[in-house]
Amino acid sequence: MEQLLNDFSPGLFFMQTLILLVLIFILVKFAWKPILNSLNEREQGIQDALDAAEAAKKEMQNVTADSEKLLKEARAERDVLLKEAREIKESIISEAKEQANAEGDKIIKQAQAAIESEKKAAVAEIKAQVANLSLEIAEKVIKEELSNKDKQLKLVDDMLGDIKLN
Amino acid sequence: MRVLKTPFVLATTLFILLFSNGINAKSQEDKKEGAVNTKEEVEEYILHHIKDSHDFHLFSYTNSEGERKHIGFPLPVIVWSSEGLVTFMSSKFHHDDSGHHIVEASGTRFAKLHGKIYELQPGAESITFDEEHHATNATKVLDFSITKSVLGIVLVGLLMLLLFGSLAKQYKSKKVPTGFGRVLEPLVIYVRDEIAKPNIGDKKYRQFTGYLLTVFFFIWILNLLGLTPLGFNVTGQLAVTAALAIFTLIIYTVKGNKDYWQHMLWMPGVPVLIRPVLAVIELAGAFLIKPFSLLVRLFANISAGHIVVMSLIAILITMKAEMGVVGSSLLSFVLSLFITLIEVLVAFLQAYIFTMLSALFIGMAVAEHDHHHEHDEHGHDKVDAEDVRGNYI
Numbered sequence: 001m002e003q004l005l006n007d008f009s010p011g012l013f014f015m016q017t018l019i020l021l022v023l024i025f026i027l028v029k030f031a032w033k034p035i036l037n038s039l040n041e042r043e044q045g046i047q048d049a050l051d052a053a054e055a056a057k058k059e060m061q062n063v064t065a066d067s068e069k070l071l072k073e074a075r076a077e078r079d080v081l082l083k084e085a086r087e088i089k090e091s092i093i094s095e096a097k098e099q100a101n102a103e104g105d106k107i108i109k110q111a112q113a114a115i116e117s118e119k120k121a122a123v124a125e126i127k128a129q130v131a132n133l134s135l136e137i138a139e140k141v142i143k144e145e146l147s148n149k150d151k152q153l154k155l156v157d158d159m160l161g162d163i164k165l166n
Numbered sequence: 167m168r169v170l171k172t173p174f175v176l177a178t179t180l181f182i183l184l185f186s187n188g189i190n191a192k193s194q195e196d197k198k199e200g201a202v203n204t205k206e207e208v209e210e211y212i213l214h215h216i217k218d219s220h221d222f223h224l225f226s227y228t229n230s231e232g233e234r235k236h237i238g239f240p241l242p243v244i245v246w247s248s249e250g251l252v253t254f255m256s257s258k259f260h261h262d263d264s265g266h267h268i269v270e271a272s273g274t275r276f277a278k279l280h281g282k283i284y285e286l287q288p289g290a291e292s293i294t295f296d297e298e299h300h301a302t303n304a305t306k307v308l309d310f311s312i313t314k315s316v317l318g319i320v321l322v323g324l325l326m327l328l329l330f331g332s333l334a335k336q337y338k339s340k341k342v343p344t345g346f347g348r349v350l351e352p353l354v355i356y357v358r359d360e361i362a363k364p365n366i367g368d369k370k371y372r373q374f375t376g377y378l379l380t381v382f383f384f385i386w387i388l389n390l391l392g393l394t395p396l397g398f399n400v401t402g403q404l405a406v407t408a409a410l411a412i413f414t415l416i417i418y419t420v421k422g423n424k425d426y427w428q429h430m431l432w433m434p435g436v437p438v439l440i441r442p443v444l445a446v447i448e449l450a451g452a453f454l455i456k457p458f459s460l461l462v463r464l465f466a467n468i469s470a471g472h473i474v475v476m477s478l479i480a481i482l483i484t485m486k487a488e489m490g491v492v493g494s495s496l497l498s499f500v501l502s503l504f505i506t507l508i509e510v511l512v513a514f515l516q517a518y519i520f521t522m523l524s525a526l527f528i529g530m531a532v533a534e535h536d537h538h539h540e541h542d543e544h545g546h547d548k549v550d551a552e553d554v555r556g557n558y559i
Contacts, residue, residue, distance in 0.1 A: 015319070017409045027380050030327075032379050035334050
């Protein structure tokens with residue numbers, strides 16, 4: 001112990017304290033501060049970049065989810081649209097059928113009416129013609145009958161005979 | 167690569183400069199002086215090495231004329247004597263360490279005795295000793311010399327300024343350093359993330375990290391420097407480790423918050439009668455045990471390492487008679503290689519432990535106690551400290 005205390009040099013202690021003090025101050029000012037600051041800055045930068053990447057990933061996920069949602073909605077909308085279209089189609093078809101039926105009926109009725117009137121006209125015409133023909137025939141027959149005297153007399157006799165019967 | 171080159175070239179230039187200076191300053195001494203051949207001389211040499219010295223001695227040899235040559239260079243001696251500040255080069259002592267060689271400077275006489283510089287009382291021509299070999303007519307002076315340790319401290323300081331200054335400069339132009347900075351950066355991050363943050367806490371670590379980084383690299387580089395054949399033993403000097411420990415002590419005493427002082431002086435949650443007793447224990451812990459554990463651990467580990475390595479190298483000499491030249495050389499080489507490898511690990515470990523414990527002590531002083539779990543929190547802190555202390559004592 002005495003040896004140790006004897007070896008202890010106050011001068012060396014003083015020099016060491018002085019030099020270490022100066023060394024600490026210079027190193028802190030010119031080395032440790034800039035080094036630690038840039039290390040922190042760099043680590044902060046890396047952390048920020050990682051955070052940004054993470055955020056971007058989340059954003060991507062959100063976007064994907066959004067697009068999926070949109071897709072789903074679009075699909076649903078399409079289904080609705082298709083359904084509506086089908087319904088519209090059916091209603092149009094049935095309406096068209098009804099209209100066509102109605103129109104057909106109407107046309108048929110009109111046709112029937114026309115036919116009827118045509119028939120009537122035709123019958124009337126036939127009747128007229130038949131009458132004419134009958135008259136002509138009767139005329140010819142009468143002319144024929146009256147061309148010879150016997151016959152004319154005979155006819156008068158017949159007619160008179162008929163009248164008697166009546 | 168450029169970053170690595172600059173300090174390296176500078177260090178080399180400095181070394182060559184000093185070394186060439188040393189060759190001029192080499193002195194001729196007695197034929198036998200400095201030769202280490204016996205067990206006693208080995209012991210003395212090791213003990214001498216462990217101490218600080220006033221000149222930078224590299225090696226000695228005997229030349230063809232039988233003269234003993236010392237290769238090294240002198241360092242400036244700066245002492246505060248009765249005549250004020252006196253400076254002269256250590257070469258004036260001519261490697262004398264026994265107090266026989268008297269140096270006259272600025273009207274006072276100085277002698278060097280066991281690594282310490284004594285000022286002779288006015289009128290005295292030489293030192294007289296009492297029975298215990300203590301000087302009777304000379305007093306120790308305050309010695310601010312640029313000793314070998316101070317030189318080592320200054321060199322390491324400059325090296326750190328160069329290394330970390332250039333690393334700091336790199337960040338101005340790029341995000342990731344290149345060259346040697348790529349090696350330094352993980353070390354800085356290691357100290358910040360493994361030592362400062364976990365022990366002090368995320369909120370407050372920043373203001374202490376500068377100190378912790380400085381101390382960590384300072385101790386580590388000096389420990390490693392101590393393993394080189396240059397023979398620095400800076401972190402094995404009690405004065406150096408004491409200064410380091412006192413820095414930590416001052417930091418955690420000044421920065422200690424209200425909770426820290428309350429827990430130290432008037433512990434809440436224990437019977438009032440026990441509180442003064444605990445206060446005494448806590449005060450002793452904070453002002454004596456903690457700094458002592460820091461300074462003695464570093465000092466003892468590094469000194470012991472130096473002694474062990476040198477003793478193993480000395481097997482070369484001490485076992486020569488028993489094992490022959492080849493046997494002792496081989497044994498010495500294998501053992502010292504093995505121990506030196508361990509010492510490389512110890513160099514890092516001691517720097518880590520010193521910094522880690524400093525961070526732990528600071529962390530305990532600035533910890534914010536959650537008042538809902540005050541007792542738990544404190545108990546947890548104590549366990550932490552004891553755990554770590556137990557592991558490394």
